[in-house]
Amino acid sequence: MQAAGLFAHIPGEGLLQLQELGLAFFLSALVGLEREYRQKAAGFRTYTLVGVSAALFMLISKYGFDDVLVPGRVEVDPSRVAAQIVSGLGFIGGGVIFMRRDTVRGLTTAASVWLTAAIGMACGAGMTIVALLTTLGYLVTMFLTPGWLLRMPRAPRHGFKISVRGDPDVDFAETVGTTLTGLGFTLGHVSQERQGETLLLTIHVHGMKKPDEVITPLMRIPGVHAAWSEKPDESLD
Known part of the structure; x- marks a missing residue:
């Protein structure tokens, strides 16, 4: 009061x-x-x-x-x-x-x-x-x-690292990214490294598919010599 x-x-x-x-x-x-x-x-x-x-x-x-109010103004x-x-x-x-x-x-x-x-x-x-x-x-x-x-039950999401080795004169990096997103993966950290006569592309991915289901589509990309996956990186989850 x-x-x-x-x-x-x-x-x-x-x-x-x-x-x-x-x-x-x-x-x-x-x-x-x-x-x-x-x-x-x-x-x-x-x-x-x-x-x-x-x-x-x-x-x-x-x-x-x-x-400062004036009625009507x-x-x-x-x-x-x-x-x-x-x-x-x-x-x-x-x-x-x-x-x-x-x-x-x-x-x-x-x-x-x-x-x-x-x-x-x-x-x-x-x-x-x-x-x-x-x-x-x-x-x-x-x-x-x-x-x-x-x-709650959850669908499994696999986090792992994809490495792709290819011809440095062929721009295959963008095609690799498009292929992975087309397969339903979310792309994380991406790095490129020149190794002798080849270019090594490494991408961290998360998705519903297993690593084995990714390698074959990547190998079909022009300019790609080899592709492989590494075990899931728990630090990314």
Whole structure:
């Protein structure tokens, strides 16, 4: 009540707005604690700041322009601020995504940063129930579903390395890549090395087919002298 009396004379700075900011802080902190627990690059402080900042932006868009509004002449569109929050998050999200060899890391972290901002925006907009249920859904997804996913049956995906030796005067590398993708493989790290009178092409691949099913199609490519596969590289999975 004391806080309400202190800010009662200032539009948009009452107890309701303080409660909305506090809720944004609490819910964003919950998401940040989950990320901190998993020792991710973005942790408690990052998520708390993102959520509270998004909520504050929403409050500013709702109440921050009352002193310049003239009925019939100046209008405020809060959705413009919300759109800019979403666009600005691309900077933070892009900073936590990186690629290591043929594996992309940080996608879940980037998505959770995006979600935290949305939770903060919902708090700032006064959508308390939506913010609470969204946070609950996030925690259920992150803590309960990993165990379920590990028990789900999965189709085998073989990760291995394909080596192709061929004529350096023949551009067979692009045809090798096209052949592998046509067989349903995802291409990873690619390297080329000149060895005497031949060119050695090495490609890390992941796919549903076994190594033995790849060699014959590769040997049919013009300019290819030999092709072989190595045992699966567990570090790539």
